[in-house]
Amino acid sequence: MLDLSESRAQIDVIDKEITRLFQKRIDVCRDVAAYKIQNNKKVLDKTRENQKLEALSKLAEDGFKEHGICDLFTQVMAICRKRQYQIMKEEGVAQPVPFDCVDEIDKINATVVFQGVEGAYSHAASMAYFGDLATYFHVPNFEEVMKAVANKEADFGVLPLENSSAGQVGDVYDLLTRYDNTIVGEYYLPVRHCLLGLKGADIDKIQTVYSHPQGLMQCGKFLNEHSSWQQISQANTAMAAQKVIKENNPKTAAIASETAAKLYGLEILEEGINDNKTNTTRFIIVSRKKCYRRDASKISIMFEIPHESGSLYTILSHMIYNDLNMTKIESRPIPEQPFEYRFFVDFEGNLADAAVENAILGIKEEAARLKILGNY
Structure with a gap:
């Protein structure tokens, strides 16, 4: 009869040896990072990693162990890359994030553009965020908002990004990808629909x-x-x-x-008709200036990844290893690449935080494309 305690004792010995060797492998990463820094090489060498996985797989005794070895060393190499990114940051060779830190977003005497007309929820959100000291004008669609900000016709634009009942406003996500405007704030507007x-x-x-x-x-x-x-x-x-x-x-x-109803002289035939009585729309405030408040605590990014197994986990793991809390993820199709998607992620943090800098560096190196949408 098998002795469980004896088996567990053997596992303990093996695990200690694995841990010792794993830490030794991590230590060697410093030499690898130093070489790559000196020779201006990228941390991720996909060809080398694939060759390594293929060679290690051949050492497996059966198919189950082969699959396990691939999974294990895929993670080991990913962790070692993260250590190399930390070393690059420590050595000051990583490029800084091109955003300016400011004490306040200047709302006074600002020109603000929103989609729709007076009385729209976008108008209400604009007024709630900027108050009476701003000048407002409206345009017929979301893209005109982004254009007005990009072309310096407005200092800020206000756009609905998502609703607690109906979900994302896909067109706005797509515009964040196409235009170089930056999210500098957000406002949550309770929505109470009426029949007029x-x-x-x-x-x-x-x-x-x-x-x-x-x-x-x-x-x-x-x-x-x-x-x-x-x-x-x-x-x-x-x-x-x-x-x-x-x-x-x-x-x-x-x-x-x-x-x-008040603005256009209509009668409320029935009020509070929305399904969700806590219905709320999240609006974003965009600016052409790449800046963030010193006390900003939420970061939004967009990234595109290789269309292959595990690539999404690889990117998100940079947040895990830097102890960053992801609060939201959305996907949108990439029009020129059928059935491939770009991802939009919100996570807690400030661009000045070391953990955020490390995560951004790793994602930038390993994603096909990365765009920092804003810190607010």
Whole structure:
């Protein structure tokens, strides 16, 4: 009969030896890093790693052990790379992140652009973030917001990035990739949708309802109770309210805010119609200046990776080994590369933190593309 204590004792001896050799391997990384620094070589040498895995796999006694050896040494080499990145940072050979640290984001007398018209939720978020000391103007779509900021027509742009009920605003994620604007702030706006109609309109006689696609989506249960209504999308909720005014038809209604009702003289036929009563939209504030507040605590990045097994884990492991807390991850298709995706990640930290600098260096070296979207 097998003695479990004896087997465990053998494992303890083996594990101690593995630990000793692993630490010795990590120590050799300093010499490897010194050579690569001196000869201006990249830390990741994919050809060398593949050759190493192939040679080690041949030492396996069976298929199960072969797979295990590949997994084990893939992680060992990844950990050793991370040590080399730390050494590069310690030696001062890593390029600094091209962002300026500031005490405050200058909101006073700022020119702010938002998508839609007055009364839209973007307008409300802009006013809440910047207050009465800013000058505001609106444009018809999200890309015009990014263009206005990039072309110096506005100091800041306000864009919805995600909603707690409907999820991401994909177009805005894509624009963050295409434009060189930087996220410098965010604002969480509680969303309370209302059904708006002309003065004296009867909810039982409504036939058509207008709203932004996400506004319609966020009121799905309410609209299902009125399944005979035709649902027509608009560029934003405030423009839906404007359309009801323009058509002057008591059989039409809009899903928009209470602010829009007051602004355009519409009657609230029913309020609080969104499915999720804690419905909230996260807005980002973008600037063409690459800067971050000294007390910034959230970082957003975008990266593209090789389309191969384990590549996403390899990138995210740079956060794990630097004790960084990832708070969000999203993916978006890369249009010119069918069925391949770029990833958007939020994590806690400040660009001045050593752990963040190490993680960014590793991701930059190993991703096909990295863009720091902002620290705020």
